Amino acid sequence: MSDDTERHNQKMAKKKAARDKIMATKTGEKGLIIVHTGKGKGKSSAGFGMIFRAIAHGMQCAVVQFIKGGMKTGERDLIESRFSDICQFHTMGEGFTWETQDKSRDIEMAQAAWEKSKELIRNPANRMVLLDEINIALRYDYIDVADVVAFLKDQKPEMTHVILTGRNAKDELIEIADLVTEMELVKHPFRAGIKAQMGVEF
Amino acid sequence: MSDDTERHNQKMAKKKAARDKIMATKTGEKGLIIVHTGKGKGKSSAGFGMIFRAIAHGMQCAVVQFIKGGMKTGERDLIESRFSDICQFHTMGEGFTWETQDKSRDIEMAQAAWEKSKELIRNPANRMVLLDEINIALRYDYIDVADVVAFLKDQKPEMTHVILTGRNAKDELIEIADLVTEMELVKHPFRAGIKAQMGVEF
Structure with a gap:
């Protein structure tokens, strides 16, 4: 074995030992916010990635879409057509607020x-x-952040993971x-004149 | 309609007009890096979310896992069992480098x-x-970033999206x-002594 390889292997062995030691202290389990x-x-994509991961593990789960912009219908179709037995899907909004101009309906x-x-969330069968x-x-105060925070703190079942997405998350959350x-x-391709594309944006 | 509501609606109408105008200039379409x-x-989760979105649209796609840590087997099982007709899945690594201590094998x-x-990527049937x-x-120079950059610039088919994940992305990329x-x-729950959990970490 060359000196270089040996040095590398020793370094990696040290890393592994340090990592194993740290991981051994992480023993808790709980439903995360x-x-x-x-x-x-990637905010929604990562959320959907986690939902598909949960589905893969056979964990019952659910999605509520607060805003529907005509986009992101792909995940919904896939979940409804293939995984409706394990994952409920609800689309409640009917478009971005600037698409509707009807505050009271929003x-x-x-x-x-x-x-x-x-x-x-109250149904403990839903794991995520x-x-x-x-x-x-x-952000628009269409729902009260204090209500959401109180509910998640007091009523979320211990083991349920809840994922909340969207820009401008409130500090209280x-x-x-x-x-x-x-x-x-x-970096964003819109800046280079590229439009929203299937599979990337929706 | 109250003054407040009217103000809101006017503001939203303006937003919509501005947005529509911007979006109309975005007409290009191309495969993205x-x-x-x-x-x-969320780096990998968002990548997998996009793969599931592509699958939902009937777009042929493929995944190569460069590092396998024993984790993230959920997505693989789901793709292989339900979507192998449309998405190839290859796991090439056999563990994080600090788990193996064998540089030449890595x-x-x-x-x-x-x-x-x-x-x-060369096969244009793969859209993502x-x-x-x-x-x-x-990062460890196990593969040469100049090779990867040259390949993506010169040989990636025009309409194929390629997603590259992992921390410490090189500047050239x-x-x-x-x-x-x-x-x-x-914020990370490991700091509070919570271990890696099914559906969240793997």
Whole structure:
């Protein structure tokens, strides 16, 4: 074995020992409050990726879409056609707010979505619930962040994971979350005149 | 209609007009080079979310896992059992480098994964190819970033989307990418002694 290879292997062995030691201290298990926020891409995609992962493990789960922009219908079709036995899918909004110009209807929709979310989360059979784009509804105060925070703290079953996505997550939500990822935009093809494309944006 | 509601509706109408105007200028279509990097969660999940979205649209696609940590077997099982007709899945690595301590084998594995990736990308029937955790292999120079950049620039079919994930994406890669998202870690449950859990980490 060359000196270089040996040095590498020793370094990696050390890394492994350090990692194993750290991981051994992580023994807790609980349902997490997970937030995907930021201006970058991937907030919803990562949420859906986790839902498909849960489905793969046979975990019952549910999705509530707070905002429907005519896009992202792909995941819905796939879940409804192939996995409706294990994953409920509810689309409650009817378009981005700037598409509708009807504030009172938007508020009604957001509140109906939140009622459905609570029902799904309260049922402990649902091991993971994705509240897609709920942060948009919270940002416009269509639903009250204090209500959402109180519900998640007091009524979420111990082992249920809840994922909340959308930019501009409120501080109160980040405060109670266990896992928060900020998707930061580094580069976006819209800037180069590329339109929204199937498989990427919807 | 109240004054407040009217103001809101006017504001939203303006937003919609501005957005429609911008979107109308985005007419191009091309296969994108997409990078998910950063220390946060969701890099692979968002990649898998996009693969499932592509599957939902009936787009042929493929996944190459450069690193296999015993985790993330859920997506693989789901794709292989339900979608093998439309999505190929290849796991080439056999563990994180600090798990193996065998540099020459790791290099061999990474290079085999890259050969397979090139073959999959060259086939224009594959509309989306996910190179999961390739950034780890690039970071350790197990594969040459100049090779990867040259291949993506010169040989990727025009309409194919390629997604490259993993922390510490190299500058050369970010340079040629169309869409780059940095997943930033804001809060992580490991800090609170919570272990990796099914559906969340794997």
